[in-house]
Amino acid sequence: MRGSDLVRFTGNSVRAQRMRALLTALGIAVGVAAVVLLTSIGEGVRRFVVSEFTQFGTNLISVTPGTTQTMGGSVGVFGSVRPLSIDDAVALKHVPFVAATDPMVQGNAEVEANGRKRRVTVYGTGPEFAEAFRFDVAQGSYLPADDPRAPRSFAVLGSKMATELFGDANALGATVRIGGGRYRIVGVMQPKGSMIGFDLDDTVYIPAASALELFNREGLFEIHVLYEERAPVAEVEAGLRRALVDRHGDEDFTIRTQQQMLDTLGSVLDVLTFAVAALGSISLLVGAVGIFTIMTIAVRERTAEIGLLRALGAGRDQVLAVFLAEAVVLSALGGLAGLAVGGGIAWVLDATVPALPVSVSPLFVGLALGISVVIGLIAGILPALSAARLDPVEALRAE
Numbered sequence: 001m002r003g004s005d006l007v008r009f010t011g012n013s014v015r016a017q018r019m020r021a022l023l024t025a026l027g028i029a030v031g032v033a034a035v036v037l038l039t040s041i042g043e044g045v046r047r048f049v050v051s052e053f054t055q056f057g058t059n060l061i062s063v064t065p066g067t068t069q070t071m072g073g074s075v076g077v078f079g080s081v082r083p084l085s086i087d088d089a090v091a092l093k094h095v096p097f098v099a100a101t102d103p104m105v106q107g108n109a110e111v112e113a114n115g116r117k118r119r120v121t122v123y124g125t126g127p128e129f130a131e132a133f134r135f136d137v138a139q140g141s142y143l144p145a146d147d148p149r150a151p152r153s154f155a156v157l158g159s160k161m162a163t164e165l166f167g168d169a170n171a172l173g174a175t176v177r178i179g180g181g182r183y184r185i186v187g188v189m190q191p192k193g194s195m196i197g198f199d200l201d202d203t204v205y206i207p208a209a210s211a212l213e214l215f216n217r218e219g220l221f222e223i224h225v226l227y228e229e230r231a232p233v234a235e236v237e238a239g240l241r242r243a244l245v246d247r248h249g250d251e252d253f254t255i256r257t258q259q260q261m262l263d264t265l266g267s268v269l270d271v272l273t274f275a276v277a278a279l280g281s282i283s284l285l286v287g288a289v290g291i292f293t294i295m296t297i298a299v300r301e302r303t304a305e306i307g308l309l310r311a312l313g314a315g316r317d318q319v320l321a322v323f324l325a326e327a328v329v330l331s332a333l334g335g336l337a338g339l340a341v342g343g344g345i346a347w348v349l350d351a352t353v354p355a356l357p358v359s360v361s362p363l364f365v366g367l368a369l370g371i372s373v374v375i376g377l378i379a380g381i382l383p384a385l386s387a388a389r390l391d392p393v394e395a396l397r398a399e
Contacts, residue, residue: 006085007095008150010214013030015296016232018227018317020294020343021330021333022288022296023293023294023367024294024330024334025330025331025333025334025337026287026334026337027283027286027287027288027289027290027291027334028284028287028288028330028331028334028335028338028372028375028376029287029293029298029334029335029337029341030283030286030287031281031282031283031284031286031287031333031334031338032103032284032334032337032338032339032343032368032369032372033276033337033339033341033345034176034279034283034342035281035283035338035339035342035364035371036338036339036342036343036344036346036360036364036365036368037342037345038276038277038279039273039276039357039361039368040342040343040346040360040364041346041349041356041357041358041366042269042272042273042274042276042277043076043078043273043360043361043364044350044356044357044358044359045269045272045357046065046266046269046270046272047097047274047357047359048324048356049265049269049355050262050265050266050269058272059224059225059226059227059228059229059231059258060133060224060226060227060257060258060342061083061133061224061225061233061236061237061240061246061256061257061258062222062223062224062225062226062227062255062256062258062261063088063092063222063223064082064221064253064256065082065084065086065219065220065222065241065252065253066252066253066254067251067253067254068265071370072104074276080183081219081246082219082250082252082367083219083220084103084219084220084222084223084253085219085220086103086148086149086208086212086220086344087102087167087247088220088223088244088247089101089102089126089208089220089245090105090148091244091247092223092240092243092244094243095225095236095240095243096235096236096239096243097224097227097228097235097236097239098225098227098228098236098239099131099226099227099228099233100128100131100132100225100226101126101128101132101223101224101225101226102126102128102129102223102224102225102226103124103125103126103148103208103220103223104123104124104125104164104207104208104220104221104223104224105123105124105125105211105215105217105220105221106121106123106210106211106221107121107124107125107211107212107214107217108120108121108122108180109122109178109215110177110178110179111160111175111176111177111178111398112159112177112206113165113171113174113175113176113177113185114165114166114168114169114174115162120142120161120202120203120205121202121207121210122178122179122203122206122211122214123204123206123210124204124205124206124207124208124209125143125202125205125206125207125208125210125212126143126148126207126208127142127144127145128141128226128237129142129143129205129224130142130189131226132224132226133224135189135190136189136190137156137187137188137189137190138159138187138188138189138190139170139171139172139187139188139250140156140172140185140186140187140188140365141186141187142156142186142187142205143156143187143205143206144185144186145188145208146207148208148209149205150209151207151208151209151210152184152207152209152282153181153182153183153184153206153210154183154184154185154186154206154379155178155183155184155185155186155204155205155206155343156174156185156186156188156189156204156206157171157176157185157187157188157189157200157205158188158189158192158199158200158203158204158205159190159191159192159201160191160199160202161187161189161200161201161202161203161204162188164202171185171188172185172186172187173185173187176204178204178214179214181210181214184312185212189201189205192318199344199391204232204284208220210316211384219380221222225240233257233391235261237255237257237340238375239254240255242314252285260359265359277364281371284371284372284375285375287331287334287372288375288376288378288379289379291327291330291331291375291376291379291380292379292380292382292383294330294381295323295326295327295379295380295384296342296382296383296386298323298326298383316320320384320385321382322384323380323384324377324380324381324384326380327376327377327379327380327384328373328376328377328380330376331372331373331375331376331377331379332372333371334372334376335368335369335372335373336369338368338372339365339368339369342368343360343365346358346360347360349377354366
């Protein structure tokens with residue numbers, strides 16, 4: 001039997017049993033569609049989260065109080081042997097390759113102005129915050145470079161906060177009460193959007209020293225360090241570590257580069273994507289059972305046909321190839337249909353639900369199609385072997 005004969009024979013067998021072929025391929029199609037759709041959502045979430053973190057640039061280093069080596073986990077929010085201070089942030093500016101440092105304190109306080117008030121997140125930062133995180137000022141300016149230990153009572157509003165408190169009126173120069181203290185507004189930020197559930201526009205920015213007093217804290221939440229674009233990260237990290245050890249007498253802090261945070265985040269999201277792909281693969285196993293069942297029935301129904309093939313000179317390997325080819329064709333057709341359906345649903349979701357990040361990954365698409373073919377091949381082996389082992393005389397008698 002030539003290759004062209006094998007293709008024609010397989011095609012005729014599939015067409016002769018259209019409904020059976022459709023139902024068999026449907027199981028694989030559902031599995032592939034599930035894998036494509038779930039992995040598209042998982043990949044979309046991964047890309048969305050990574051883009052959210054990288055919108056502030058990739059040349060950032062975070063310094064938090066507490067050390068993972070001696071404490072078993074960073075305890076920056078709750079305190080450490082020696083809290084990070086504003087003086088620490090000032091000292092880190094002198095480390096080679098460091099472009100800017102930003103002390104950060106975060107809390108929740110009631111904000112009141114223009115007869116309106118509400119409780120929002122308040123960030124205590126340094127004057128270089130906007131530069132470090134690539135924030136743009138829409139009106140006025142960001143916090144001035146005052147004495148970091150005794151800054152003036154100035155505040156900068158996020159774009160949404162400014163609109164809610166002052167509407168279309170100019171907020172510059174107005175007074176706002178934050179947690180009982182009075183601050184003069186010197187700037188309004190450009191819209192920045194949200195990052196992992198935190199609305200960066202619905203907030204107020206005040207000097208870090210003022211925030212420490214407002215929230216009755218002894219130390220900073222963290223210090224952000226912006227280093228030069230092409231600087232060697234390892235040298236910058238080592239310089240920061242030396243400077244803080246000299247000041248603290250011990251390594252009671254944790255330094256994380258942006259790349260380290262992205263690597264950790266990426267590994268977690270990769271596990272998530274793999275998990276949803278595994279869930280979708282359960283449907284592929286169901287499809288494999290369907291192919292095995294249908295091919296087993298087909299061997300019994302086509303016993304006489306197998307005997308005729310053997311009588312005409314077809315060897316066992318050729319009979320085996322015929323049934324394996326049929327199983328592979330059915331699974332491939334189901335896989336292609338599943339790709340079309342899964343990709344179509346993903347496209348519709350991406351177009352109609354902007355809040356749901358969806359991104360079809362060519363890698364997972366290829367794997368889903370390849371796995372569907374392999375599943376068809378594996379599921380068809382036993383029925384094909386059964387057909388190849390039939391005695392031609394006994395098979396002809398079955399007619």
